[in-house]
Amino acid sequence: MSGIIVIGAGHAGVNAAACLRKLDAEVSITLLSAERQLPYHRPPLSKKAVFDANLPIEMLQANGFYEKANIDLRLNCTVAAINPIDKSVTLANGDQLHYQQLIIATGTRLRSLPIPGGESAMGVYTYADIESLGPKLLAAEKVAIIGGGFIGCEVAAGALKLGKQVSLLITGPRALRRAVAPVLGEKVTSLHRQNGMHVHTGCKVHSIKADGVETDQGFVEADLVITGIGADANLDLAQAAGLETHQGILVDSHGKTSDEHIYAIGDVAEFPYGEGMQRLESIQNATDQSALVAANIIATRNGESSNAYQPTPWFWSDQGDLKLQMAGLGSLNLEHRELPGGTDTSMTVVHLKDEQMVAVDTLNTPGHHLAARKLLEMRKPITWAMIEDCDFDLKKLFKQLR
Amino acid sequence: MTQVTFTQQDGAQVTVEANNGEHLMKLALDNGVVGITGACGGSCMCATCHVTIDELNGSLAGPGEMEAEILDMEVDDPQETSRLCCQVFVSDDIDSINVTVMEG
Numbered sequence: 001m002s003g004i005i006v007i008g009a010g011h012a013g014v015n016a017a018a019c020l021r022k023l024d025a026e027v028s029i030t031l032l033s034a035e036r037q038l039p040y041h042r043p044p045l046s047k048k049a050v051f052d053a054n055l056p057i058e059m060l061q062a063n064g065f066y067e068k069a070n071i072d073l074r075l076n077c078t079v080a081a082i083n084p085i086d087k088s089v090t091l092a093n094g095d096q097l098h099y100q101q102l103i104i105a106t107g108t109r110l111r112s113l114p115i116p117g118g119e120s121a122m123g124v125y126t127y128a129d130i131e132s133l134g135p136k137l138l139a140a141e142k143v144a145i146i147g148g149g150f151i152g153c154e155v156a157a158g159a160l161k162l163g164k165q166v167s168l169l170i171t172g173p174r175a176l177r178r179a180v181a182p183v184l185g186e187k188v189t190s191l192h193r194q195n196g197m198h199v200h201t202g203c204k205v206h207s208i209k210a211d212g213v214e215t216d217q218g219f220v221e222a223d224l225v226i227t228g229i230g231a232d233a234n235l236d237l238a239q240a241a242g243l244e245t246h247q248g249i250l251v252d253s254h255g256k257t258s259d260e261h262i263y264a265i266g267d268v269a270e271f272p273y274g275e276g277m278q279r280l281e282s283i284q285n286a287t288d289q290s291a292l293v294a295a296n297i298i299a300t301r302n303g304e305s306s307n308a309y310q311p312t313p314w315f316w317s318d319q320g321d322l323k324l325q326m327a328g329l330g331s332l333n334l335e336h337r338e339l340p341g342g343t344d345t346s347m348t349v350v351h352l353k354d355e356q357m358v359a360v361d362t363l364n365t366p367g368h369h370l371a372a373r374k375l376l377e378m379r380k381p382i383t384w385a386m387i388e389d390c391d392f393d394l395k396k397l398f399k400q401l402r
Numbered sequence: 403m404t405q406v407t408f409t410q411q412d413g414a415q416v417t418v419e420a421n422n423g424e425h426l427m428k429l430a431l432d433n434g435v436v437g438i439t440g441a442c443g444g445s446c447m448c449a450t451c452h453v454t455i456d457e458l459n460g461s462l463a464g465p466g467e468m469e470a471e472i473l474d475m476e477v478d479d480p481q482e483t484s485r486l487c488c489q490v491f492v493s494d495d496i497d498s499i500n501v502t503v504m505e506g
Contacts, residue, residue, distance in 0.1 A: 042441030058443055062434035287441050316447050323468070325447070366468040370475040395475070 002098035003028030003296060005089060006105055007079050007237070009039040011267025012286035013105035014060045019294035021069045027301070030072040030097060032079055032089075037127050038063060039073075042195040046151050046228075047318040050130040053138060057127055082241035084259045101297050104238060104257070104264040105290070108231035108281060113146065117208030120369035124151060127356075136224050140164060144213050144222035146173040146205055150317040150324075152228030153188070157320035160197050167198040167220045169205055179315075180326060180361045181336040182347040187363065191322060191345065232401060233268045234281060246270055248279035253308035255293035262345060263297065265289045271309055278329070284314045306312040312376045314369075321345070328359030328376045332339065337384065339368070339392045348394070350387065357382040360394070371395040405498040408435045409456070422494060425489035425497045427451040437503035439464065444488035449476035453490075453501040460496035465489060467471060477504075 003019055003347040006013045009031050017031045041058040049056050057349060066073040078092040086120070088098045110123040122133045137143065137159060145156040150172030156168040163332045168175070174185040175192065192201050204216040212221040233248040244258040246251040248270030266286040270279040288311050295305035322345070330351040339348040348368045351359040360372035371394035375382050378401065390397040406429055407417045416435050418424075430438035430451070439450035446468045455462075465473060469489045473480045487501065 043438075043443050043445060047445065058428060058440075059431055060434050064434055068434070079409075283442055283447075314447075316442075316445060317446065366471040367475070370471050374475060 002087070002099045003030070004102050004103065004125075005030045005032065005097060005099040006103045007032050007082075007089065008107055008266070008268075009033035009035070009073065009075075010042060010105060010107045010266060010286065011060065011283055012107075013103070014039045015267060015287055016103050016105060016290035016294045017071050017073075018061065018065075019291045020298065021071060023070070023227075023295060023298040024301070027298075028072070029070070030074070030099075031066070032077045032091075032242060033073065033075050035076045035126060036076050038075070040127055045127065045130050046124045047158070050124060050134050051162055053134070055127075055130055055134045064384060078272065080239060082243075082245075082262070084239050084241050084262065084280070087261055100261065102262045103293060103297070104262065104268060105266045106234040106237060107267045108233050110227070110231050110357060111229050112210070113205070113227050114231060115205060115207050118227075120208055121146065121225045123227050124155060124388075125231065128319050133356070138162070140222075141223035142212075142222045143167070143224045143226065144169060144215070144220050145226045145228060147228035147230070148172065148177065148189075148199075148201075149228055149230060150176070150315075152226075153192070153319045154317060155226055155228060156197055157192060157195075157322065160192075160195055161268065161320050165198075166196075167200060167213075168192065168264035169200050169203045169215060171202070171204065173201050174200075175199065176324075178332065179317075180324065181330060181351060183336060183338055184324075184347055184349050184361050184363060187347055188319070188322060188324070192319070193267040195320065229280065231267075233270075234333045235268070238264070246277065248263050250277065252345075253310075254306045255289060255309060256296075263293045272381065273311075273329070277355065280311075280313055282313060282315050285311060310379075312373060314373055321364075323364055323366070324365065325362045326359065327362075327369055327372035328357075330359035330361060334358055339387070339394075341392060352384055352385070355384050357384070357387070368394045371398045374398045378402075403497045404460075404492040406476045406492065407498070407500040408453070409500070409502045410436075411503060412436070412487040420492040422492060424492045426490045426492070426499075428488075429492075429503075430487060430503075433460075435503060437505065438487065440488060444487075446472065446486060446489055449473075449486065451487045452477055452504040453485055453487045454481050454488075454504060455485055455499065455501050456483070457498070458496065459498045462490065462493075462496060462499070502503065 121261040176185040207215040249264035334351040345363040362369040442448040
């Protein structure tokens with residue numbers, strides 16, 4: 001009897017399998033992972049693990065969980081093809097597995113740097129990456145990081161804390177240009193500089209040599225070069241199977257792809273959000289979308305109706321002593337207003353559209369972040385005037401409205 | 403070594419010996435304690451590793467700002483002894499610690 005196959009054992013894939021088992025004790029669940037380790041948490045890799053000589057790995061589930069839950073977890077197992085017509089997947093070893101429902105959770109892969117020497121730069125995505133990068137990072141004296149997004153900033157700040165001489169090379173005018181409001185990106189950039197990081201903004205990278213990076217601002221010495229220039233969805237299997245894709249695998253609000261027996265979740269899925277389509281790389285998205293799709297699949301199997309995905313996105317980034325937390329989906333195109341009460345190392349910025357709160361970015365201000373998450377989850381209009389009336393205290397506003 | 407006992411919502415207990423520096427969420431996950439999800443991987447960003455501390459033989463620092471905020475905002479019915487167990491680290495100062503796993 002064929003059941004449900006999940007391709008990919010990252011955060012979304014593992015959570016989907018666990019949720020499926022909670023909802024249905026009988027259904028056959030097969031979880032396919034191309035990696036050799038038991039499934040693990042990815043965020044700590046760039047936030048802590050790579051800076052620790054022990055290279056700690058944090059498992060998503062205990063060793064015995066999969067067996068106990070009767071989930072057929074196959075490690076080192078690469079999928080060669082999805083065959084929607086006979087509802088099967090072909091493994092790299094030639095085996096064929098049949099499904100009634102398939103969940104694609106293939107995540108993303110790091111972009112490579114298309115410049116001479118680019119292949120020598122190391123990225124941080126899998127545990128295998130930090131196994132090879134970690135010891136080099138500890139041994140290095142001068143480290144150059146290319147890319148000023150979350151991963152680049154996290155690795156740069158962590159390397160700085162280790163006492164390395166750190167150069168952060170950013171194409172844009174500041175760190176986190178697309179991730180947070182400009183005023184916060186500027187602040188983070190200047191805080192990293194105050195801590196002794198060499199942040200090169202507006203910097204175009206020409207080539208990577210054995211002893212550093214050639215840029216339009218001159219040669220940056222480094223005995224280790226790390227990239228954090230983003231990731232692209234792993235679409236190959238879906239595209240070869242004829243599924244509709246764009247930046248990600250296109251799904252409807254219930255998580256279903258253009259094939260009614262195939263779902264996509266997590267970083268790889270592009271879903272309806274607001275007036276458009278959205279792909280999100282986050283733990284919140286992986287957790288919530290996988291739980292919803294698991295419930296929808298079981299509901300469909302039982303002839304019941306399924307539910308739509310209506311997330312309140314949130315993100316976080318740990319950069320040395322800076323903790324950034326974002327609630328809602330901000331945008332450079334929105335209006336940004338800073339709340340009074342910030343300090344040298346803390347800040348709260350509200351993203352507004354027509355005077356209404358759309359998202360909130362915080363630096364070292366966890367109370368505001370959690371309140372913003374709660375306020376956005378209410379799905380009621382929150383105006384700047386309401387925030388002002390509460391003395392710019394988002395917690396107070398939440399407690400009033402709750 | 404510190405002896406850590408988790409009491410699950412179903413009453414079942416899991417007791418493990420822990421090394422210095424380990425946090426309780428990792429211990430719970432590694433030992434299959436039911437009810438601890440640890441969705442954020444121990445980054446103090448969610449509330450899926452909520453426990454109450456029932457018995458402590460030794461000394462333990464209280465919650466930090468982020469943890470206190472999460473307990474205040476994310477936990478439905480926080481207790482005096484509520485903690486996020488990803489922020490509770492085993493040390494030489496603790497001989498044994500007993501916690502109850504809370505929902506959500």
